[in-house]
Amino acid sequence: MTENAPNLIGQSVARIEDPELLTGKGTFAADFNRAGQIHMRVLRSPVAFGRLGGIDTAEARALPGVIAVWTAEDIADLPQIDFRMTKVQGLGPYRQWCLARDYVRYVGDPIAVVFAETAFLAEDACDLIFPEIGELDPQLDPLDDPSPYMPETMPGVLSEPAVLRKGSGDVEAVFAHAAEVVELELSVGRHSGIPLETRGALGVYDRDSDTITMYGAAKVPHYNRGAIADMLRLPVERVHLSEGHVGGGFGPRGELYPEDVLVCYACRRLGRPVKWIEDRREHFLSTNHSRDQHYRLKAAIDERGVIQALDAEFFTDQGAYVRTHGATVSDLAAALLPGPYLIPAYRVAGHIRLTNKTPCGTYRAPGRYESSFARERLIDAIAARKGLDPFEIRARNLIPEDRIPFDRGIDALGTHVVYDSGKYHDLLARLRAALDWDALSARVAARRAEGERIGLGIGYFVEKSGLGPDDKVRLHFYPDGLICIVTGVANIGQGVETAMAQICGGTLGLPMAGISILHGQTRLIDEGRGAFATRVTVMTGSAVKLASEALLDQALDLAAGRFGLPREELRYRAGRIWHEGGASVTLCELAAEYGGEDGLVAEGIFRSDHMTYPYGIHFAQVKLDPGTGGVQIERYMVAFDVGRAINPMLVEGQITGAVAQGIGGALYEEFVYDAAGQPLVTSFADYLMPTAMEIPPIETLIREDAPSPLNPLGVKGAGEGGITAAGAAIASAVEDAIGRPGVVDRLPLTPERVAGWLRG
Amino acid sequence: MNEKLDITLTVNGRSHALGVEPRRNLADALRDDLGLTGTHVGCEHGVCGACTVLMDGRPVRSCLTFACQAEGAAIETVEGLADGDRLHPLQQKFWELHGLQCGFCTPGMLMLAAGALRENPDMDDEEIREVMSSNLCRCTGYQNILRAVRAAADVMRAEGAQG
Numbered sequence: 056m057t058e059n060a061p062n063l064i065g066q067s068v069a070r071i072e073d074p075e076l077l078t079g080k081g082t083f084a085a086d087f088n089r090a091g092q093i094h095m096r097v098l099r100s101p102v103a104f105g106r107l108g109g110i111d112t113a114e115a116r117a118l119p120g121v122i123a124v125w126t127a128e129d130i131a132d133l134p135q136i137d138f139r140m141t142k143v144q145g146l147g148p149y150r151q152w153c154l155a156r157d158y159v160r161y162v163g164d165p166i167a168v169v170f171a172e173t174a175f176l177a178e179d180a181c182d183l184i185f186p187e188i189g190e191l192d193p194q195l196d197p198l199d200d201p202s203p204y205m206p207e208t209m210p211g212v213l214s215e216p217a218v219l220r221k222g223s224g225d226v227e228a229v230f231a232h233a234a235e236v237v238e239l240e241l242s243v244g245r246h247s248g249i250p251l252e253t254r255g256a257l258g259v260y261d262r263d264s265d266t267i268t269m270y271g272a273a274k275v276p277h278y279n280r281g282a283i284a285d286m287l288r289l290p291v292e293r294v295h296l297s298e299g300h301v302g303g304g305f306g307p308r309g310e311l312y313p314e315d316v317l318v319c320y321a322c323r324r325l326g327r328p329v330k331w332i333e334d335r336r337e338h339f340l341s342t343n344h345s346r347d348q349h350y351r352l353k354a355a356i357d358e359r360g361v362i363q364a365l366d367a368e369f370f371t372d373q374g375a376y377v378r379t380h381g382a383t384v385s386d387l388a389a390a391l392l393p394g395p396y397l398i399p400a401y402r403v404a405g406h407i408r409l410t411n412k413t414p415c416g417t418y419r420a421p422g423r424y425e426s427s428f429a430r431e432r433l434i435d436a437i438a439a440r441k442g443l444d445p446f447e448i449r450a451r452n453l454i455p456e457d458r459i460p461f462d463r464g465i466d467a468l469g470t471h472v473v474y475d476s477g478k479y480h481d482l483l484a485r486l487r488a489a490l491d492w493d494a495l496s497a498r499v500a501a502r503r504a505e506g507e508r509i510g511l512g513i514g515y516f517v518e519k520s521g522l523g524p525d526d527k528v529r530l531h532f533y534p535d536g537l538i539c540i541v542t543g544v545a546n547i548g549q550g551v552e553t554a555m556a557q558i559c560g561g562t563l564g565l566p567m568a569g570i571s572i573l574h575g576q577t578r579l580i581d582e583g584r585g586a587f588a589t590r591v592t593v594m595t596g597s598a599v600k601l602a603s604e605a606l607l608d609q610a611l612d613l614a615a616g617r618f619g620l621p622r623e624e625l626r627y628r629a630g631r632i633w634h635e636g637g638a639s640v641t642l643c644e645l646a647a648e649y650g651g652e653d654g655l656v657a658e659g660i661f662r663s664d665h666m667t668y669p670y671g672i673h674f675a676q677v678k679l680d681p682g683t684g685g686v687q688i689e690r691y692m693v694a695f696d697v698g699r700a701i702n703p704m705l706v707e708g709q710i711t712g713a714v715a716q717g718i719g720g721a722l723y724e725e726f727v728y729d730a731a732g733q734p735l736v737t738s739f740a741d742y743l744m745p746t747a748m749e750i751p752p753i754e755t756l757i758r759e760d761a762p763s764p765l766n767p768l769g770v771k772g773a774g775e776g777g778i779t780a781a782g783a784a785i786a787s788a789v790e791d792a793i794g795r796p797g798v799v800d801r802l803p804l805t806p807e808r809v810a811g812w813l814r815g
Numbered sequence: 816m817n818e819k820l821d822i823t824l825t826v827n828g829r830s831h832a833l834g835v836e837p838r839r840n841l842a843d844a845l846r847d848d849l850g851l852t853g854t855h856v857g858c859e860h861g862v863c864g865a866c867t868v869l870m871d872g873r874p875v876r877s878c879l880t881f882a883c884q885a886e887g888a889a890i891e892t893v894e895g896l897a898d899g900d901r902l903h904p905l906q907q908k909f910w911e912l913h914g915l916q917c918g919f920c921t922p923g924m925l926m927l928a929a930g931a932l933r934e935n936p937d938m939d940d941e942e943i944r945e946v947m948s949s950n951l952c953r954c955t956g957y958q959n960i961l962r963a964v965r966a967a968a969d970v971m972r973a974e975g976a977q978g
């Protein structure tokens with residue numbers, strides 16, 4: 056029997072991570088140093104596509120202070136970088152090598168690598184390397200017919216690695232009898248996570264144990280450890296990854312890139328610690344880009360505007376190579392394109408296309424930011440055709456509550472897509488009420504009559520979170536009352552430590568003060584899945600809960616033995632076990648008595664084969680400047696059912712931060728290339744990340760109406776929903792302000808485009 | 816180019832003698848020569864503001880300042896902001912109001928706000944927003960940063976009035 060003190064779960068407590076970060080004591084990748092370290096610098100391709108000939112490195116090698124200069128030949132034993140997550144076949148040939156072989160395929164493709172005594176010297180030496188490159192015409196448009204990938208060395212291999220097909224229901228039959236058909240073509244521009252900290256790593260080799268340790272790891276340390284060990288043909292115990300602080304994740308950061316492998320390989324081969332810190336220009340050229348999709352949608356609708364079938368085709372421009380994510384973005388786009396709507400028949404073909412641009416991977420809400428934009432544009436087009444308001448058209452198409460759990464009949468990331476819980480109509484009604492929609496519409500109409508270009512828009516989304524298959528944590532309870540939770544999860548700035556401490560403290564009825572979380576260290580725990588796919592609170596959080604309960608279990612058994620009393624008669628509260636008859640013992644005493652050096656130890660393993668599906672709605676009110684085409688966001692709201700909020704303040708923080716990124720992708724951020732494949736965006740002066748001036752206060756309507764039945768906490772991940780329908784809602788509002796249905800067909804909504812649409 | 820200059824930097828009230836190449840920027844000198852890694856480098860081209868420190872009380876981009884230019888100036892970094900164990904009101908409010916996530920931009924944000932509030936302790940909300948818009952944050956969406964600066968300004972004014 057247990058009774059607990061006021062529950063920490065659900066409270067907006069301040070983060071335990073913060074004091075270090077606030078006082079300058081964080082350890083980010085560039086903050087790691089080792090005596091005797093040398094510095095690595097990568098020479099990158101200056102052209103988008105070309106046949107790589109000889110590389111003259113003599114002058115660079117001769118520069119005093121240069122320790123080594125390598126090209127692909129020097130690391131011929133390193134294989135291509137493999138996929139972390141993909142079940143799609145046929146992608147193998149398109150994997151990237153650590154240094155380019157035979158061809159360069161994008162501006163930024165690593166050609167050679169220099170190791171020198173100082174970072175300056177390494178950079179100077181790069182200027183003394185002269186590669187011979189026979190420039191070729193790049194493929195830049197993913198909609199053009201696929202072209203030869205490496206024409207001479209891989210004849211017959213074309214730039215379309217795969218086409219993903221999914222579907223359920225008889226699409227052909229529905230279209231044959233459709234009342235009306237609506238068609239749309241839409242695109243989402245190329246942008247990415249762009250964390251404020253660039254990538255970086257320090258590789259340290261210990262000769263005695265023949266062990267490599269890489270500092271500066273992030274996101275998926277355990278997976279990357281295994282992948283690096285495989286590539287270096289070392290037993291996995293000989294490679295360790297260690298995560299410090301990470302200056303933002305968002306998808307790109309922490310994937311396995313050529314530089315990580317090179318740092319590890321070089322520290323062993325050269326016998327010196329090797330440090331590499333990416334500069335911002337390199338980041339723009341070499342770290343994963345994302346989005347960049349083009350959609351062709353065709354919907355069969357009935358008289359009421361209800362979609363009966365959706366036939367979709369889309370193209371993902373994945374850049375030069377297929378990196379660690381494999382087909383993930385396209386897979387998720389295809390699986391979640393139908394979103395919260397019933398759509399009885401659905402068919403999709405997702406083309407993965409390669410071009411001569413920076414390779415792509417995931418970015419917060421991968422495949423969903425894009426597909427939500429496409430789907431919600433379609434819904435708006437149907438609304439316009441039928442003369443319905445944005446709430447009514449959605450209400451008519453949403454999946455009703457009595458159909459949930461809802462089986463879409465398709466797969467995503469190898470799991471069956473079943474929406475686990477949701478009250479979609481209810482949330483729509485709540486948002487409408489929160490906005491006081493009719494009054495708001497009247498106010499907007501009045502301002503329009505005065506000549507202002509005002510628009511309102513909404514976007515509905517379904518997210519996914521909590522990707523399995525499992526997660527394990529180990530909990531130590533020490534005699535002094537301190538608790539240490541060891542987990543293979545990673546902290547990329549999202550507040551993992553606080554959330555996990557809350558779950559542990561909440562379950563045990565103990566304050567957070569004595570709880571610490573050790574994460575991202577492959578030395579400390581043999582398994583760990585890391586932090587991606589908004590999985591941490593669901594998977595690791597559940598494992599923490601189970602470990603805390605296991606500890607309690609163990610303690611009750613020990614106490615029962617100690618008292619010689621039946622376990623059922625014991626009670627627990629806030630760290631103390633007692634019996635009505637007067638016997639009493641604290642967890643600390645039990646740990647002192649029965650725990651060894653490691654204290655009382657309990658493990659929690661949580662398994663799940665299904666993802667959970669949070670959902671929500673974005674609302675935007677915009678004002679256009681008819682002169683410049685500038686878009687000002689006057690008001691923004693997100694209604695979001697997260698199942699259960701462990702820490703509402705952190706949930707709000709996640710939403711607000713994600714909305715800001717969503718606004719960036721909708722209005723400002725875009726990687727643009729010229730006709731030769733030269734990137735025009737290589738600094739923060741060209742990549743327009745929103746500042747405090749562009750982001751309005753974000754209102755949130757956080758709901759816990761549909762807890763997930765799939766985990767003991769009822770949580771669904773809250774990390775991505777703040778971005779998912781941002782592009783959709785803003786596009787909808789801008790189109791409403793322009794007043795011409797169907798014109799807004801692409802993101803970002805740059806002033807130039809908006810001005811063009813306004814002119815008509 | 817590689818010849819070193821002997822300079823003295825005064826950082827958080829302590830002077831340090833060091834030899835630096837003329838091309839070494841202040842951010843690198845603070846981080847690599849003095850081990851003060853609280854100052855972060857996010858772009859090295861003067862846009863992100865992660866490297867903001869105070870020079871004679873005013874915020875500067877340490878990535879755009881050569882170390883030798885800082886000789887003779889009083890430099891303040893995030894490591895000197897707290898008063899021993901007592902957090903500066905800005906640090907305290909960033910903490911309470913969740914003004915940071917990954918924390919990478921935070922030192923720059925704190926130093927920017929500290930400098931701006933020293934110049935004008937009575938900034939209104941719009942002025943705060945405008946000042947803080949000179950630094951980038953990718954995680955928070957800024958709202959809690961603005962709130963934290965507002966709240967800290969209020970605390971500092973009240974403390975100033977008392978003391």
Ligand code: FES
Pocket residue numbers: 855856857858859860861862863864865866867876877878879
């Ligand atoms: S690092 Fe100095 S402004 Fe970005």
Ligand code: FES
Pocket residue numbers: 251302303548914915916917918919920921951952953954955
């Ligand atoms: S908190 Fe991560 S960049 Fe600001």
